[in-house]
Amino acid sequence: MVSHREHGHRIHSAHSKIMISAPARRESLVKITQPGKASSPAEGRTGGPAYAIGLFQASADAADSADIGQRLQGWPTDSSMISSCRRRQAALSRVLFKVAQRLPTPIAEPLSFWTSTAIARNSFTGINSLHTMTKDIKVAIIALSGVGGVGKAFIAQLDNYIQRNHATISISVVYVARSSAAIISRDYSPLPLTAIVPEKLDAVGGPPLSVPDLIQFLKNSGSEAIVIDNTSSIELARQYPDFLKAGIHIATPNKKGFSSEESLWNDIFAAAGNNTGSGGYVFHESTVGAGLPVISTIKDLIDTGDEVERIEGVFSGTLSFLFNQFAPAGESGAAKAFSEVVKFAKDAGYTEPDPRDDLNGMDVARKLTILARLSGLAIPSPTSFPVQSLIPKPLESASSSQEFMANLPNYDAEMGQLAEEAKKEGKVIRFVGSMDVASKALKVGLEKLDASHPIATLKGSDNVVAFYTKRYGDRALVVQGAGAGADLTAMGVLSDVIKIIERIK
Numbered sequence: 001m002v003s004h005r006e007h008g009h010r011i012h013s014a015h016s017k018i019m020i021s022a023p024a025r026r027e028s029l030v031k032i033t034q035p036g037k038a039s040s041p042a043e044g045r046t047g048g049p050a051y052a053i054g055l056f057q058a059s060a061d062a063a064d065s066a067d068i069g070q071r072l073q074g075w076p077t078d079s080s081m082i083s084s085c086r087r088r089q090a091a092l093s094r095v096l097f098k099v100a101q102r103l104p105t106p107i108a109e110p111l112s113f114w115t116s117t118a119i120a121r122n123s124f125t126g127i128n129s130l131h132t133m134t135k136d137i138k139v140a141i142i143a144l145s146g147v148g149g150v151g152k153a154f155i156a157q158l159d160n161y162i163q164r165n166h167a168t169i170s171i172s173v174v175y176v177a178r179s180s181a182a183i184i185s186r187d188y189s190p191l192p193l194t195a196i197v198p199e200k201l202d203a204v205g206g207p208p209l210s211v212p213d214l215i216q217f218l219k220n221s222g223s224e225a226i227v228i229d230n231t232s233s234i235e236l237a238r239q240y241p242d243f244l245k246a247g248i249h250i251a252t253p254n255k256k257g258f259s260s261e262e263s264l265w266n267d268i269f270a271a272a273g274n275n276t277g278s279g280g281y282v283f284h285e286s287t288v289g290a291g292l293p294v295i296s297t298i299k300d301l302i303d304t305g306d307e308v309e310r311i312e313g314v315f316s317g318t319l320s321f322l323f324n325q326f327a328p329a330g331e332s333g334a335a336k337a338f339s340e341v342v343k344f345a346k347d348a349g350y351t352e353p354d355p356r357d358d359l360n361g362m363d364v365a366r367k368l369t370i371l372a373r374l375s376g377l378a379i380p381s382p383t384s385f386p387v388q389s390l391i392p393k394p395l396e397s398a399s400s401s402q403e404f405m406a407n408l409p410n411y412d413a414e415m416g417q418l419a420e421e422a423k424k425e426g427k428v429i430r431f432v433g434s435m436d437v438a439s440k441a442l443k444v445g446l447e448k449l450d451a452s453h454p455i456a457t458l459k460g461s462d463n464v465v466a467f468y469t470k471r472y473g474d475r476a477l478v479v480q481g482a483g484a485g486a487d488l489t490a491m492g493v494l495s496d497v498i499k500i501i502e503r504i505k
């Protein structure tokens with residue numbers, strides 16, 4: 001935890017263990033990289049620069065104030081500081097450096113204002129950090145998935161985000177795991193993200209930590225910590241309440257925690273700091289519609305006092321893609337074999353780790369359960385309402401997803417017949433989900449639609465979610481776009497991480 005008050009008298013930084021009692025005068029806090037410790041962005045970012053805290057004391061020296069305003073102009077800093085300097089008609093006449101005792105090279109004596117600003121100018125963090133303190137955040141990423149997977153795409157996006165924001169936020173990834181292995185930075189120094197690939201994890205990693213050990217490891221860092229769960233593991237999701245109670249934040253595209261037994265949903269949100277609890281924040285935008293703003297939209301509707309009456313749409317990127325290819329609307333598209341399209345969707349990273357979880361309708365049922373719960377309905381589980389499965393009966397007993405995929409082509413004709421029958425009626429089949437709040441009715445399954453219906457004309461892996469609410473009336477608020485894929489899903493997860501950072505920094 002790091003906290004500061006701009007005009008306060010105490011500064012606490014649990015990370016750097018700095019505690020300074022400030023004089024009773026008005027002052028501005030400036031964080032400056034310690035001279036010689038971070039002379040380049042790369043060095044500063046990876047080397048964990050030591051920070052000094054300078055207390056810019058406002059004196060009554062009015063003569064300098066205009067000059068200071070002028071000199072600060074053009075710096076990438078807060079214009080309010082400039083105007084505040086002018087407004088107060090006070091010069092920043094001296095700078096006191098108080099350096100925490102644990103810094104390797106303490107700066108003991110006061111420096112002149114312009115010496116210290118020169119130091120700040122030369123050190124990459126100093127410039128942007130006027131008026132701010134860098135928040136130190138530790139990140140644990142669970143599920144570094146292979147090619148096409150969300151975990152890998154997330155790491156690339158996070159690395160890019162860290163580089164773009166190193167001046168104001170210090171983010172260190174200190175734990176990366178897949179189911180078989182994990183790399184742990186025991187001293188909490190940042191792991192080099194670009195070098196982390198699944199194969200390396202197997203080669204150099206050790207066994208993953210148990211959840212209690214991971215919680216302890218993150219707590220011992222003394223910093224804010226975020227766990228990114230990129231798995232589809234229900235076992236991990238069942239431990240979210242423990243992470244949250246320990247003050248650890250969670251960002252995840254894993255639907256299991258929010259769509260399984262209702263007691264788990266209740267436990268998660270009872271513990272979470274964004275609801276009634278006092279624990280960490282939990283965000284799960286990508287659990288519905290991948291990166292599309294579906295969860296944030298429904299939350300905004302409800303938080304602002306609207307009431308959701310009905311939701312309907314296409315909630316599966318895989319099944320959207322499947323039917324758009326296999327039973328295209330209009331004459332133009334040539335139908336493809338069902339099994340061929342399922343394989344393509346799997347290779348493109350649209351399906352769940354096991355594609356049967358898409359084809360049995362459970363992925364859509366889980367998404368609808370999440371939206372219904374957010375709308376205020378008590379849904380015991382995703383199997384508590386009608387869900388149509390597309391898995392051919394004889395394949396329900398397949399012992400693995402590999403065996404299932406190998407045998408699926410045997411049922412292409414059966415699926416093709418369904419599409420042909422609809423076509424004779426001038427319709428197309430699409431996999432649709434809907435819920436109605438008043439009647440508490442949810443259903444998931446195939447529907448025959450006119451070829452001109454907005455759902456029938458979707459393209460690629462598009463999802464469409466229509467929110468019918470009290471305010472929007474009969475003209476729904478519609479969210480539409482690609483609803484699956486590693487990059488898009490990772491984008492939703494990173495946007496959750498940013499929401500957490502905004503709340504804790």
Ligand SMILES: NC(=O)C1=CN([C@@H]2O[C@H](COP(=O)(O)OP(=O)(O)OC[C@H]3O[C@@H](n4cnc5c(N)ncnc54)[C@H](OP(=O)(O)O)[C@@H]3O)[C@@H](O)[C@H]2O)C=CC1
Pocket residue numbers: 142143144145146148149150151177178179180181208230231232233236253254255286287289290317349350351352353483484485486489
């Ligand atoms: N792909 C998409 O378009 C979307 C995906 N999602 C969700 O994102 C999540 C990930 O999907 P995706 O990347 O496609 O799936 P993948 O199968 O590519 O990756 C899942 C990863 O989870 C790892 N894993 C499983 N259990 C554990 C565990 N207990 N501890 C550590 N690692 C574990 C696996 O590791 P290992 O390889 O070692 O077994 C695997 O690498 C899922 O919850 C999915 O529902 C949400 C929206 C869209």
Ligand SMILES: N[C@@H](CC=O)C(=O)O
Pocket residue numbers: 286287288289290315316317318319350351352358363483484485
């Ligand atoms: N398998 C899912 C992935 C996103 O949730 C889908 O196809 O929509």
